Amino acid sequence: MKIDKNTTLKIARLARIKINNNEIADYSKQLSNIIDWVQQLNEVNTDQIEPLKKIVEIPATFKGDEPELKDYSQDILENAPEKIENYFVVPKVVE
Amino acid sequence: MENEFSSIDKLLKLLKENKISVTEISKHFIDKIKKSEIKAFIHFNEDNILDNAKKLDDLKSKGTFKRIHGIPIGVKDLFCTKNIRTTAGSKILKNFIPTYESTVTSNLLNEGALFVGKTNLDEFAMGSSTTTSYFGSTINPCSKDKNKKLVAGGSSGGSAAAVSANLCLGATGTDTGGSIRQPASFCGVIGIKPTYGLCSRWGIIAFASSLDQAGVFSNNVKDASILLEIMAGYDNKDSTSANIKIPEYSKNLSSNIKGKKIGIPKEYDTENIPEDIKINWMNSKDYLQKNGAEIISISLPHTKFALPTYYILAPAEASSNLARYDGVKYGFRSKINDSLDAMYEVTRNEGFGAEVKRRILIGTYVLSAGYYEAYYLKAQKIRSLISNDFKEAFNKCDAILTPTSPSEAFPIGEKEDDPIKMYLNDIFTVPASLAGLPGISIPFGNSNNGLPLGIQIIGRHFDEQTILNISNNLEETI
Numbered sequence: 001m002k003i004d005k006n007t008t009l010k011i012a013r014l015a016r017i018k019i020n021n022n023e024i025a026d027y028s029k030q031l032s033n034i035i036d037w038v039q040q041l042n043e044v045n046t047d048q049i050e051p052l053k054k055i056v057e058i059p060a061t062f063k064g065d066e067p068e069l070k071d072y073s074q075d076i077l078e079n080a081p082e083k084i085e086n087y088f089v090v091p092k093v094v095e
Numbered sequence: 096m097e098n099e100f101s102s103i104d105k106l107l108k109l110l111k112e113n114k115i116s117v118t119e120i121s122k123h124f125i126d127k128i129k130k131s132e133i134k135a136f137i138h139f140n141e142d143n144i145l146d147n148a149k150k151l152d153d154l155k156s157k158g159t160f161k162r163i164h165g166i167p168i169g170v171k172d173l174f175c176t177k178n179i180r181t182t183a184g185s186k187i188l189k190n191f192i193p194t195y196e197s198t199v200t201s202n203l204l205n206e207g208a209l210f211v212g213k214t215n216l217d218e219f220a221m222g223s224s225t226t227t228s229y230f231g232s233t234i235n236p237c238s239k240d241k242n243k244k245l246v247a248g249g250s251s252g253g254s255a256a257a258v259s260a261n262l263c264l265g266a267t268g269t270d271t272g273g274s275i276r277q278p279a280s281f282c283g284v285i286g287i288k289p290t291y292g293l294c295s296r297w298g299i300i301a302f303a304s305s306l307d308q309a310g311v312f313s314n315n316v317k318d319a320s321i322l323l324e325i326m327a328g329y330d331n332k333d334s335t336s337a338n339i340k341i342p343e344y345s346k347n348l349s350s351n352i353k354g355k356k357i358g359i360p361k362e363y364d365t366e367n368i369p370e371d372i373k374i375n376w377m378n379s380k381d382y383l384q385k386n387g388a389e390i391i392s393i394s395l396p397h398t399k400f401a402l403p404t405y406y407i408l409a410p411a412e413a414s415s416n417l418a419r420y421d422g423v424k425y426g427f428r429s430k431i432n433d434s435l436d437a438m439y440e441v442t443r444n445e446g447f448g449a450e451v452k453r454r455i456l457i458g459t460y461v462l463s464a465g466y467y468e469a470y471y472l473k474a475q476k477i478r479s480l481i482s483n484d485f486k487e488a489f490n491k492c493d494a495i496l497t498p499t500s501p502s503e504a505f506p507i508g509e510k511e512d513d514p515i516k517m518y519l520n521d522i523f524t525v526p527a528s529l530a531g532l533p534g535i536s537i538p539f540g541n542s543n544n545g546l547p548l549g550i551q552i553i554g555r556h557f558d559e560q561t562i563l564n565i566s567n568n569l570e571e572t573i
Contacts, residue, residue, distance in 0.1 A: 003460070015414060015459040016421070017452055018440035027456065030514060034457055037515055038403040041473055044480065051475030052482055055291045055305060055531035056556045061338040063331050075194040079425035088423050091432045 003031045100124075103166050103264050103318040110155070110165055117155070117165030117209060121148035124167045124211055128262050133234040133247075135257035137172045138180050139212035147209055154207075161207030162325060169257040169266035172213035173220055174200045174309075175298040179210075183300045184218045184228035184250075187420050187427045187446030197298025198330045199267060199309045206325045211263050214253030218448045219417065220274055220302045223520035225252025226507055227450045235504045236260040237283055237547055245504040245546070248278030248520075251312070255282040258312040265322045266312040271303050272405050273500075273524025275310045276536035280499035280549025283538045285319045285566070286312050290557050291531030292337035295330030303412035304335075306405075306528050316537070316567045320344035323559065342560055350386075350568040357383055357565070358393035358492035363523060368501050372548060375540040376498045379550045382572045383496070383565065391492055395484040400477050401526040406518060407461050407474035408529075413451075414458025420446060453514060482530040489555050494565055497523050499549035503542040527553045537566045539573060 003011075008028045012019045019027060073086055082089040099105050099115075100123060109115045121144050128139055151165045175181050175193035182188045196204070204210070217227040224246040226232040233252045235245040236259045247256040251268030255278035258266050268275040270288035279286025287310050294309040301307060309326060313319040324345060329338040359380060364373070384390045422428035422442035429441040447455070461470035488495060501522055510516045527534040533556070536549035550569065554562040 007460075008456070011456050011459050011463065013440075014463060015455050016418075016436070016439040016443055017447070017455060018437075018444040020444075027453070030453060031456060031460065034406065034453075034514060035460070038407055038470070038474075041400055041403050041407075041477055044397070044400060044477055046473060046476035046480075049476040049479055051472055052478040055335075055482075056337065058292065058337050058339065058557075060334065061329070061331070076424075078194050079191055081422060081426070081428035090423055091435050091438050093435050 003028050003035060101261065102315055103163065103313070103321055106166060106264065107164070111160065117148040117151040118145065120165055120167060121145055121209060124263060128211060131260060131262055133236050133256050133260055134231055135214055135233055135253045135260065135262055136169070136212040137182055137184065137215050137228070137230045137253070144209065144211055151207060151209060163203070163321065164207035165209050166207070166265065167211045167263040168203060168208045169212055169214045169254050169263040170200055170210055171216055171251050171254050171266065171268050173216055173269050173300045174267060175300065176200055176210070176213065179213065181213065181300070182230070183220070184216045184230060185447065185451070186229045189229065189427060191426050193298070195298060198295035198332060199299070199326045202326050202328065203267070214251070214257055214266060216253055217250035218451050219300065219413070220250040220269055220271060221413070221450050221454055222249045223273065223277055223517055224507070224510070225249040225278070226511065227448055229448060232507050234507070235282055237504060239545065244507050246281065246507050248281035248500070248504060250274040252278045254312050255279050255284055255286065258282070258284045258314060264314070265318055267326070268310050268312055269299055270308055270310055270528065271306045271409060272528050273521040275312065276524045276534055276549065276551055277500045277520055279312060279536040280547070281504035283547030284312050284314055285316060285535065285537055286310065287319050287323060287535040287559070287563070288528070288533065289323060289327065289559055290337070290533045292335050293327045293533070293557065293559070295328070295333040295336045297330055297332040301416040303409040304416060305412060306409060316563055316570050317345060317348060320348050320563050337557070339557060344560055344563055347560055348567055349564050350571050352383065352565055352568045353387035355388045355494065355561070355565065356492040357388045357390055358488055358495045359390060360393050360395045360398065360488070360495060360497060362395050362398035363497045368498065371543045372498050372501065375548050376496070376550065379539050379569060380496055382569065386568055386572065388565070393488045393491055393495065395488060395526065397477065397480045397484050398526055401481055401529055402518060402522055404474045404477045404481065405521070405525045405529060406457070407470050408478065410454040410458035411462050411471050412458070414455045414462065417451070417455055422446070450514070478529050481526055485530045485532060493555070494561055495553040497551045497553070499523060499536040499551040503544060503546040503548060523551060532556060533559050533562055535562045535566050537569055539569060
């Protein structure tokens with residue numbers, strides 16, 4: 001399966017990762033190699049097989065839906081690259 | 096004194112008998128870490144260690160002595176540690192200081208652990224060499240030639256190297272596809288990845304959530320048992336953590352393996368394994384047989400599909416988990432401010448390294464419209480088959496014996512031009528990860544080049560005791 005340059009750019013856009021022009025060819029080649037290599041899974045017939053849903057067979061534990069009343073806003077903002085009062089700051093998104 | 100500093104068990108005894116203080120212990124290890132040149136740690140703060148040692152000494156003088164009181168422990172820099180920089184080996188988190196403590200590290204601190212530093216790792220735990228870290232490569236202390244430094248394995252290479260070089264007596268690691276077992280094998284130490292759900296994942300920076308599991312490095316099986324029983328346990332902050340009673344592994348530790356059925360999977364005996372690794376594997380089998388175990392041949396028919404399955408599922412989960420690094424909430428942010436999207440895209444390009452970006456792109460591709468069924472769903476179905484293979488095998492045996500890795504530690508810089516070559520390091524460890532099974536790597540034998548090799552023992556879900564006991568038997572044999 002060949003991943004062409006346009007596909008690489010499309011995936012990069014979906015993943016919100018800028019790829020520089022000089023990197024597109026390399027990424028396309030590496031991604032194609034990896035996708036080619038995983039194609040071997042097509043040797044396995046999985047028509048009647050259910051996808052794995054539970055990794056270990058232990059019952060899930062229920063917990064009460066009780067809110068915790070501590071205000072974590074300062075903790076959450078602590079590592080923000082840019083903040084004003086109780087808000088994260090991002091580049092302007094409206095005209 | 097060096098010998099007393101080699102095991103948790105021995106050091107605890109000295110502390111209890113008041114023959115040594117935590118401060119003295121801390122000074123010994125600080126000195127060793129400062130002299131060390133293997134770059135096992137990303138973060139190390141002498142004053143913090145001394146402060147904490149003094150607090151532990153004060154506690155002890157007031158009559159409180161905890162289960163691992165004053166024992167020096169390294170922490171993989173993927174565990175969030177409150178007020179201590181936690182980077183995941185990435186530029187994107189290079190200045191991140193968590194405001195909370197992970198459950199596993201909390202459990203260790205509550206029992207008196209003395210953290211000596213945050214250990215190096217492959218960026219976001221993606222790698223098998225600890226060379227993709229933004230902070231440089233860790234050097235395997237078993238390297239024999241100064242001009243040919245070897246990798247420590249990965250992703251938990253810093254932890255494995257630190258324990259191997261006696262810079263601490265135990266260390267935490269995480270294992271998604273082999274990230275504890277493979278570096279343990281390369282560095283000649285014990286490494287255990289418990290059953291998925293035994294330890295809480297809360298506060299561990301996520302890579303692939305259906306596979307990630309915390310575990311332990313140590314120099315002997317008893318120490319691994321002591322640390323594991325402290326780290327493990329149900330946590331209501333992680334809905335996948337198992338609500339079970341944690342056995343007293345160290346108290347129950349035995350080397351009696353009489354009548355234990357040990358399976359040898361024929362699919363692991365491929366022509367691609369080097370001869371010395373194969374012979375070593377067969378030697379370990381012979382020892383266990385001589386010591387009373389019953390050896391049986393088993394089949395895990397879908398083994399060869401485990402690695403490609405893993406390299407669909409793990410990147411898929413990673414692409415989703417790593418979406419959170421957007422330059423807004425924490426971590427590195429690019430100066431590009433033209434638009435919100437431009438800021439996201441440049442931040443993520445500059446903040447992530449090549450392997451992380453590759454995996455995010457693969458993950459995005461296999462989850463994207465039109466490809467989801469062909470890749471992700473297909474891989475989840477094969478994961479079912481792999482899991483069933485093990486279920487059937489465990490109807491016939493109590494544990495499975497394999498080599499840990501298809502190679503000895505390789506030179507830094509090797510295998511880096513070809514991602515798939517690097518992925519093949521995990522060929523023996525990934526199947527158990529996909530099935531959520533516990534696996535341990537125990538140092539056993541050497542390669543033709545005199546480097547340590549590891550033997551992997553895989554157990555049933557939540558049967559860590561059996562694999563610890565078999566390891567204990569093998570350890571006594573060597």
